[in-house]
Amino acid sequence: MTADGMIEFLRQYADDRLNSWLVDERRTLPPSLMSHFGAEGLLGLRVEQKYGGRGLSYTDTFRVIQQTAAIDPNLAVLLVVHNSLGIPPIRDFADEETKQRVLPVLATGRGLTTVATSEPGMGSNVVRGMTATAIRQHDRGFIINGKKSWISLGAASTYITVLAKLQEPNGRKKGITAFLLPTSTPGFRPYSEAMTIGLRGIPQDHIALENMRVPPSAVLGEEGAGAAVAQNSFRTGRAFLAATGTGAMQRCIQLAERFASRRSIATGRLLDNGVTQQILADCAAAARTVEALVFSTADRLDRGGPVPDEFFFACKIIGCELAGEVVDRCVQLLGARGFVDTDVVGKYFRDFRVLRIFEGATEAMSVYFGTRVLRDLESFNATFVKTFGSTRLGSELYAGLHDLVDRAGPGLTPAQRHVLARAVGETACWGVTAAAIAETAENTRAELDFFAAHWAVQRLDQRFAAARREVRPVLELSPHILSRHIAQYAGSIGDTQQSHGGERRAVDAFLRRDPV
Numbered sequence: 001m002t003a004d005g006m007i008e009f010l011r012q013y014a015d016d017r018l019n020s021w022l023v024d025e026r027r028t029l030p031p032s033l034m035s036h037f038g039a040e041g042l043l044g045l046r047v048e049q050k051y052g053g054r055g056l057s058y059t060d061t062f063r064v065i066q067q068t069a070a071i072d073p074n075l076a077v078l079l080v081v082h083n084s085l086g087i088p089p090i091r092d093f094a095d096e097e098t099k100q101r102v103l104p105v106l107a108t109g110r111g112l113t114t115v116a117t118s119e120p121g122m123g124s125n126v127v128r129g130m131t132a133t134a135i136r137q138h139d140r141g142f143i144i145n146g147k148k149s150w151i152s153l154g155a156a157s158t159y160i161t162v163l164a165k166l167q168e169p170n171g172r173k174k175g176i177t178a179f180l181l182p183t184s185t186p187g188f189r190p191y192s193e194a195m196t197i198g199l200r201g202i203p204q205d206h207i208a209l210e211n212m213r214v215p216p217s218a219v220l221g222e223e224g225a226g227a228a229v230a231q232n233s234f235r236t237g238r239a240f241l242a243a244t245g246t247g248a249m250q251r252c253i254q255l256a257e258r259f260a261s262r263r264s265i266a267t268g269r270l271l272d273n274g275v276t277q278q279i280l281a282d283c284a285a286a287a288r289t290v291e292a293l294v295f296s297t298a299d300r301l302d303r304g305g306p307v308p309d310e311f312f313f314a315c316k317i318i319g320c321e322l323a324g325e326v327v328d329r330c331v332q333l334l335g336a337r338g339f340v341d342t343d344v345v346g347k348y349f350r351d352f353r354v355l356r357i358f359e360g361a362t363e364a365m366s367v368y369f370g371t372r373v374l375r376d377l378e379s380f381n382a383t384f385v386k387t388f389g390s391t392r393l394g395s396e397l398y399a400g401l402h403d404l405v406d407r408a409g410p411g412l413t414p415a416q417r418h419v420l421a422r423a424v425g426e427t428a429c430w431g432v433t434a435a436a437i438a439e440t441a442e443n444t445r446a447e448l449d450f451f452a453a454h455w456a457v458q459r460l461d462q463r464f465a466a467a468r469r470e471v472r473p474v475l476e477l478s479p480h481i482l483s484r485h486i487a488q489y490a491g492s493i494g495d496t497q498q499s500h501g502g503e504r505r506a507v508d509a510f511l512r513r514d515p516v
């Protein structure tokens, strides 16, 4: 089955077999979905054919992901987690025997897989904050203990890649290591599921790892190099997420335009109103810009050349933020209908809010990326020029980033450094995004693409203007005064905590297996 066949299948499946509101209400995907998706190859998009997968290019993979996201965010996240987070550690780091045993199961939908990195006390600060441990035993195997949080498909998976800090029996630390485990391993205990506001069809599990005994062969990649194993997935995963964003944006714009073409307001047809036309043009420019960024990333990956990290940061930071912005504007354009679950757009608002949070929240990513750029502005500029050639956009970006550093001045406090890093990270990502759509417009010569390229440069200019104010604010509020002010809210609004029982969710103490 080719990507075109999969896309055809997905459209038919949506029309005939899917009820997204039942998925939400039941908080689960249809039981038959796995076998259908498995048979169509959707669960082995980038797995080589010799292991039962479809071996699609990145371009075709992102087309399938974009289509899926335009049908239901739950389905898209299922495919993204399994194909872009779960499978790559096995495909790229497992030994041949493991690949032959595990990949055919996963690629054909006979089992799911995911990655467990986050913990109750650690999300963005992966390396420093991790507490899960793997202690080497005398038989060279390991005993893993710890807790993992927010693991998409955690309890539903057959295999899971767990990250833990490796320790020798003498206490010597060897660093974060990745382990591939069957979830049937004794000690793997999902203990609760997060009641998320969206994506209700995808379980987000909290998992205890209790004295899990695993063999030496469970290690993926090198001991102590688990961060690289996870990073390998998270890197391309960022482009997968932006691909879901393009599907969501296009679907919401499609519906908003349809509504505006049928709805009458005081000035006549909503679509003939100048304000509506500007909103839709802005949204279409944003969607096209992200699409250009995603497919330019895919094309570079498919051509096999090294793809600069800058593309993936831009996909996550700009792609996911723009998806949120466009969906929100479409909710607004639909008026009351934007606030109704069954009118589709509102569901995207709930489900895809998480794009800005998971696999690295925007602020954390921007600060991290901005710190990297600041460390070596010359090398960022050299990569930009090597990728896009010498352009006016590139020169202005480079000069603008220098200007931000100069404005911030020397001797910054840690808090001022965070602000500068975020400003630099976001403007640098806008620069990469604007360059990607400009390059696409030059190739396609399409009117909409030139419009989007111009729009992206305007957004870059706006971000620079805001960044200049952020790094040298005219007025500042001390954190101390801010906290004292917020403490006073208790006077105006109290601090209530509801205790009314309402619907019971837990098993009665008389019936629980373990007495309280």
Ligand SMILES: Cc1cc2nc3c(=O)[nH]c(=O)nc-3n(C[C@H](O)[C@H](O)[C@H](O)COP(=O)(O)OP(=O)(O)OC[C@H]3O[C@@H](n4cnc5c(N)ncnc54)[C@H](O)[C@@H]3O)c2cc1C
Pocket: 081, 114, 115, 116, 117, 118, 122, 123, 124, 125, 149, 150, 151, 152, 153, 196, 199, 204, 354, 357, 358, 359, 360, 361, 362, 363, 364, 365, 367, 368, 418
């Ligand atoms: C639906 C869902 C599915 C998920 N699936 C998985 C999964 O399958 N596997 C997995 O391992 N994890 C998963 N996660 C966890 C997810 O990756 C983390 O939630 C995410 O990385 C953010 O971490 P956190 O929630 O601990 O937020 P925190 O790190 O506590 O961040 C809180 C706030 O602080 C900001 N912040 C953090 N660091 C900085 C910084 N340096 N500078 C400025 N601001 C900062 C953030 O932007 C955010 O606004 C999932 C989460 C959700 C909600």
